[in-house]
Amino acid sequence: MTTPPAVVDTAVVKRLAWLDLSSVQQRYERREGAELKYDYVVSNIGLEYRRFLFLRLMYPDLDIAPPPRIAAYWRLHAADRVAFDADRAAVAVATPSSADRLVPPSGPVDDPASFSKDSTVRDLYAATFPCGSAEVWGWPDLMPGHRNSAPSLGLVHRRLAGAIDDCTRARLLTEARQRRAMITEWHDDGYYCSARRGTVNSPMRSCSATPGQVLLDVHWSDAIPRLIAAETGVVVVPTAASYLYYRSGDFLGIHTDGYALELTLLTLLSGAVEPLDCHLHLADASLEEIKALAETAGGLPAGGTPFGISTEPFLLSGQRIPHQRGPRDRDEETVVLCQNYAVLVP
Numbered sequence: 001m002t003t004p005p006a007v008v009d010t011a012v013v014k015r016l017a018w019l020d021l022s023s024v025q026q027r028y029e030r031r032e033g034a035e036l037k038y039d040y041v042v043s044n045i046g047l048e049y050r051r052f053l054f055l056r057l058m059y060p061d062l063d064i065a066p067p068p069r070i071a072a073y074w075r076l077h078a079a080d081r082v083a084f085d086a087d088r089a090a091v092a093v094a095t096p097s098s099a100d101r102l103v104p105p106s107g108p109v110d111d112p113a114s115f116s117k118d119s120t121v122r123d124l125y126a127a128t129f130p131c132g133s134a135e136v137w138g139w140p141d142l143m144p145g146h147r148n149s150a151p152s153l154g155l156v157h158r159r160l161a162g163a164i165d166d167c168t169r170a171r172l173l174t175e176a177r178q179r180r181a182m183i184t185e186w187h188d189d190g191y192y193c194s195a196r197r198g199t200v201n202s203p204m205r206s207c208s209a210t211p212g213q214v215l216l217d218v219h220w221s222d223a224i225p226r227l228i229a230a231e232t233g234v235v236v237v238p239t240a241a242s243y244l245y246y247r248s249g250d251f252l253g254i255h256t257d258g259y260a261l262e263l264t265l266l267t268l269l270s271g272a273v274e275p276l277d278c279h280l281h282l283a284d285a286s287l288e289e290i291k292a293l294a295e296t297a298g299g300l301p302a303g304g305t306p307f308g309i310s311t312e313p314f315l316l317s318g319q320r321i322p323h324q325r326g327p328r329d330r331d332e333e334t335v336v337l338c339q340n341y342a343v344l345v346p
């Protein structure tokens with residue numbers, strides 16, 4: 001088998017991460033009918049598409065075919081010829097000949113039979129992206145889950161000034177109010193560890209809505225990933241995003257965030273919200289230790305550091321840092337914007 005490159009080309013990683021795929025993502029979501037409810041593949045397809053392109057560029061001698069759903073995304077990207085040509089020129093600027101590697105073949109690329117059946121691509125993927133998503137690619141599990149997908153990320157718990165300006169926040173709130181009628185309720189009473197996803201969960205009650213056009217435009221542009229890289233040095237790409245509506249009785253028990261949720265950006269759009277308690281001292285605790293602690297305290301153990309959620313966005317490495325939100329006791333309108341980011345190449 002071909003071994004992965006010893007040194008990842010960070011310039012290529014940045015160019016792939018900072019492609020503005022908002023139009024592609026919107027067309028893909030419409031195609032999948034994903035406007036109304038959270039969908040794991042839809043949230044992570046852009047991440048895995050970029051990883052597919054990265055492998056195409058890193059291994060020019062290999063014919064790396066995409067699985068059908070990534071092939072479909074590739075076709076949507078290439079369908080806007082002007083934007084696509086600009087994107088591939090931007091990505092391949094250091095090695096112009098490699099731009100051809102980014103063009104879908106003229107024949108069918110979404111035929112499952114064309115997706116490599118041997119283990120070469122899967123092995124390369126697993127070596128390059130530990131904790132990547134076998135689910136999006138359609139493979140059986142790659143490996144046991146890890147506690148953290150991107151150890152190099154470190155602990156992040158800070159404000160990200162300038163990520164969402166006042167005008168954008170007002171437009172997002174208008175959209176959030178429109179989407180209030182189509183919420184999904186989340187309600188769980190259990191305590192779980194998932195070795196596969198590297199997460200621990202405890203009881204919770206909340207509700208959320210999927211993004212509309214305004215949030216899709218904001219979330220899938222390259223602006224916030226560039227800002228995160230400038231402030232933290234980490235190259236991330238957008239994954240899930242949602243509007244969170246806080247009702248009386250809602251709470252989130254202590255938990256860690258899962259696959260492709262290395263960073264979460266929380267911005268208050270309306271009202272006032274209970275602080276997020278972040279257990280910084282549990283960043284290296286095992287899932288079982290966190291679960292045991294949760295069970296002794298009804299899912300809401302003491303000892304966390306409270307961080308206020310305000311109009312100045314708060315950035316948290318929620319996969320590393322277990323966090324929780326205490327029960328709410330009032331019913332005034334409160335809306336929080338939740339945006340998630342994944343490290344493209346850990």
Ligand SMILES: [Fe+2]
Pocket residue numbers: 255256257318323
């Ligand atoms: Fe979380």
